[in-house]
Amino acid sequence: MTLPNAITLARLLAVPAAVWLIVRGWHEAALWVFLLAGLSDAIDGWLARRLGQVSRLGSLLDPVADKALLVSVFLSLGARGLLPAWLVILVVFRDALIVCGWLLGQILMPSAQPVRPHWTSKLNTCAQLAFAAGVLAMLAWRFDMPLVEVGAYAVVTVTTAVSGGVYVITWMRGMMRLERGGGTA
Numbered sequence: 001m002t003l004p005n006a007i008t009l010a011r012l013l014a015v016p017a018a019v020w021l022i023v024r025g026w027h028e029a030a031l032w033v034f035l036l037a038g039l040s041d042a043i044d045g046w047l048a049r050r051l052g053q054v055s056r057l058g059s060l061l062d063p064v065a066d067k068a069l070l071v072s073v074f075l076s077l078g079a080r081g082l083l084p085a086w087l088v089i090l091v092v093f094r095d096a097l098i099v100c101g102w103l104l105g106q107i108l109m110p111s112a113q114p115v116r117p118h119w120t121s122k123l124n125t126c127a128q129l130a131f132a133a134g135v136l137a138m139l140a141w142r143f144d145m146p147l148v149e150v151g152a153y154a155v156v157t158v159t160t161a162v163s164g165g166v167y168v169i170t171w172m173r174g175m176m177r178l179e180r181g182g183g184t185a
Contacts, residue, residue, distance in 0.1 A: 002051075002053040003047055003053070004045070004051070004053050004055075004058055005044075005048075005053075005057055008058060008062050008065050009061065011037045011040045011065045011069065012064065012065040014033055014036070014069070017033050018030050018033045018069065018073055019072050019075075021033060022073065022077060022080065022136075023076055023080065027136055027139035030073075030140075034069070034073060034132060034136055037069050038133065041065070045062065067098075067099070070095070070128050070129065071092055071095050073136075074087070074088050074091045074092065074132065075088060077135060083135065087153065087157065090157065090160050091156075091160055094124075094160050097164055098164070105174065109174065118167070118170070120163040120166050123159050124156075124159035124162075127155050127156050127159045127160075128159075128160070130152070131152050131153075131156045134152060
């Protein structure tokens with residue numbers, strides 16, 4: 001196993017720890033685990049490119065670890081009543097939609113080129129990471145920033161909806177080509 005893949009796997013294994021810490025109400029510890037996991041996302045990608053260790057396993061494991069971390073933290077905060085249900089549902093639905101679309105694409109178009117992450121998806125991931133870290137920081141250090149919070153809710157809501165919409169449009173175009181007999185998307 002390559003070093004970048006080991007780091008990605010460690011991020012995936014940090015998810016239960018972050019969830020447990022949030023559920024227990026140990027927000028500062030949860031924040032640090034979350035921040036380290038987020039930092040590992042940047043490090044593993046950089047190392048993979050720098051060391052020439054980009055792999056198929058890493059390209060599959062990395063988004064799984066990202067989604068597992070974000071969805072789990074959003075669900076945990078939502079379950080504790082620390083985030084509104086509508087936001088948790090939006091975040092989880094978008095990621096479920098992406099995973100289901102990917103699986104459907106693998107079944108219907110196995111030879112198709114993989115859908116590359118759109119810039120809106122990367123922006124959305126950054127927004128969700130920053131938002132979750134901000135919420136955990138406010139809980140850990142007991143401070144409030146209402147105007148920043150409102151802006152952060154808006155950014156996460158818009159980027160989540162737009163990036164989900166971009167994936168839906170991309171898949172619809174691919175499915176229409178498949179229906180017309182175009183084969184690959």
